[in-house]
Structure formats: C-alpha cells, structure tokens
Amino acid sequence: xxxxxxxxxxxxxxARAVEEDEDRLTALDSAIGDGDHGINMRRGTxxxxxxxxxxxxxxxxxxxxxxxxxxxxxxxxxAAGALYGSTFxxxxxxxxxxxxxxTGLGDALQEGLTAVVRLGAAAxxxxxxxxxxxxxxxxxxxxxxxxxxxxxxxxAAAEAAAAGARSTVSMQARKGxxxxxxxxxxxxxxxxxxxxxxxxxxxxxxxxxxxxPALFYGRIGCLPGV
Numbered sequence: 001x002x003x004x005x006x007x008x009x010x011x012x013x014x015a016r017a018v019e020e021d022e023d024r025l026t027a028l029d030s031a032i033g034d035g036d037h038g039i040n041m042r043r044g045t046x047x048x049x050x051x052x053x054x055x056x057x058x059x060x061x062x063x064x065x066x067x068x069x070x071x072x073x074x075x076x077x078x079a080a081g082a083l084y085g086s087t088f089x090x091x092x093x094x095x096x097x098x099x100x101x102x103t104g105l106g107d108a109l110q111e112g113l114t115a116v117v118r119l120g121a122a123a124x125x126x127x128x129x130x131x132x133x134x135x136x137x138x139x140x141x142x143x144x145x146x147x148x149x150x151x152x153x154x155x156a157a158a159e160a161a162a163a164g165a166r167s168t169v170s171m172q173a174r175k176g177x178x179x180x181x182x183x184x185x186x187x188x189x190x191x192x193x194x195x196x197x198x199x200x201x202x203x204x205x206x207x208x209x210x211x212x213p214a215l216f217y218g219r220i221g222c223l224p225g226v
Contacts, residue, residue, distance in 0.1 A: 003061040003095075006206060008052050011068050013202035015045035021198065028191040032178040037080060037191040044076030044084070065108075066092030079176060080192060083116050083129065090115035106144055109137050109157070120175060127171040127178060127185065129192035136161035136200045151208040158197070158204035165193040 018025070018041045025038030048068045059067070065088045073085025094111040113133050122128040124135075139160035143153035166189070173185035 004059060004064060007061040007064040009206040010203050011045075011048050011064065012052060013206050014199050015049040017198040017202050018042050018045045018195065021194075025191050025195055028189050028194060031188045032173065032181055032185050033191060034078075034177055036078075037195065040076045040078060040080055041084075041195055044072040044074075044081060047071045047075045060095065062092040062095030064092070065089070065095070068092075079120070080195075083120055083192070086115040086119050087112040105150070106137075106141050106153075109140060113137050122175045125171060126175045127168045127173040127190045127193075128175050129190070129196040131168050131171070131190065132161040132164040132193040132196035132200075135164040136196070151204070154200070154204040154207045158200040161197040161200040165189065165197040168193045 018038070022038040022042045025041060026035060027038075029035050029037035048071050051067060051071060052064075069085045069088030069090075069092060071085075072088060073081050075081070076084060091108040091112040094108040113130075116130060116133060117123070120128060120130070122130045124131055136157040140153045140157040143156040144150075148156070168190040169187060171186065171190075172183055173179045173181065173190070178185045178188075178190070
C-alpha cells in the first residue's frame with residue numbers, strides 16, 4: 001500500500017467509525033459536555049470523506065492529512081474542530097512531499113500530539129483526548145524501538161489509546177466544558193478520548209488489513225531512516 005493510499009484508507013476508516021458511533025459519542029458528550037461531539041465529528045468527517053470521493057489519492061500523504069485537517073477545523077467547529085484540525089495538519093506538515101521519502105509515521109503522530117497539547121494546554125490526567133493520544137504514541141514508539149513491524153506498532157498504539165480512553169472514567173475533568181462539573185465529571189468516559197481511540201483503531205486496521213502491506217512498509221518506517 002502506497003503512502004497516499006494509506007492516508008485515504010485511514011481517513012475513510014475514521015470517517016466510517018465516527019458514522020457508526022455518532023450516537024454513542026453524542027451520548028457520552030451529553031453526560032459531561034455540550035452533547036454535540038458525535039454530531040460535530042460526523043459532520044466534519046463527512047466532508048473529509050466527500051473530498052476523498054471527489055479527489056481520491058491525488059496528493060501525498062502529507063497533503064491529504066493537511067487537507068483533512070483544514071476540513072475538520074472548518075466543519076467540526078468548537079474545540080474539537082480546532083484540536084483535530086491541528087492534529088491532522090501537524091501530521092501532514094511532518095511528512096515530506098513524497099519526492100524525498102517519508103520521515104516516519106512515528107514522528108508524524110508525535111507532532112500531532114504536540115499540536116494538541118500546545119493548543120489545548122492539557123496534560124495526561126486532565127480527562128481529554130490527550131489521555132488516549134499520549135499512551136498511543138508512547139506504545140507506537142516503544143514497539144518500533146523493539147523492532148516490531150509497523151502493523152504491530154499501530155496495533156499497540158490502538159490498544160494503548162483504547163486503554164487510555166477507558167482510564168478517563170475515574171478522572172475529574174480539568175479542561176473544557178466538563179471541568180465545570182467538578183467531581184460530577186468522575187464516572188464518565190471523555191468523548192474526545194473515545195474518538196481518539198477510534199482514530200488509532202482505524203489506522204491499525206488499515207495497516208494490518210489493507211492490500212499489499214509490504215509495499216507500504218518499504219516506504220515508511222516507524223522511526224526516521226527506518
């Protein structure tokens with residue numbers, strides 16, 4: 001799978017996951033937020049899906065992720081739009097134009113996390129998407145450091161993101177609308193952490209189940225130079 005084909009598959013997979021779980025994400029957000037996370041994410045990812053149907057893999061991986069980020073920033077709206085938009089744009093910026101090869105998916109994922117932390121001023125334990133994103137990147141890099149395949153690294157990241165999302169149940173929110181609830185936010189999943197888990201799950205599924213994975217592994221490594 002070529003790098004831009006993976007980007008298309010990943011974005012489509014994420015859009016499909018959001019569509020399938022829209023009601024759940026909205027219900028989770030209704031408990032501690034504005035009650036619109038699923039609705040907003042569905043709207044934004046639908047625009048991304050339409051872009052892919054219209055243009056297909058007509059750009060590099062970096063260009064496609066950047067374009068998706070701009071659409072999410074515009075159409076999701078609110079904090080989630082800014083955070084997801086910044087994430088995808090930062091990942092896109094971390095990937096070269098394709099003529100000189102790719103610097104590594106691990107670095108791109110890290111840049112996405114850095115953008116989220118910078119924009120949201122959140123840290124692990126604040127009950128945000130950072131609680132899913134941070135362990136996902138750590139698991140991805142650890143798997144790479146131990147010589148695992150890209151598919152194994154992505155799977156490890158997805159599992160860590162899901163565990164991180166589940167860990168938000170016991171947390172008291174310190175950021176966003178949920179923080180207004182104080183101790184009453186304890187006992188609820190953070191919807192942003194859940195949707196982040198879906199993002200990493202979609203990546204793992206497309207890498208491990210996509211056609212001709214060996215071609216993709218030959219073009220992009222876990223770490224720079226791999």
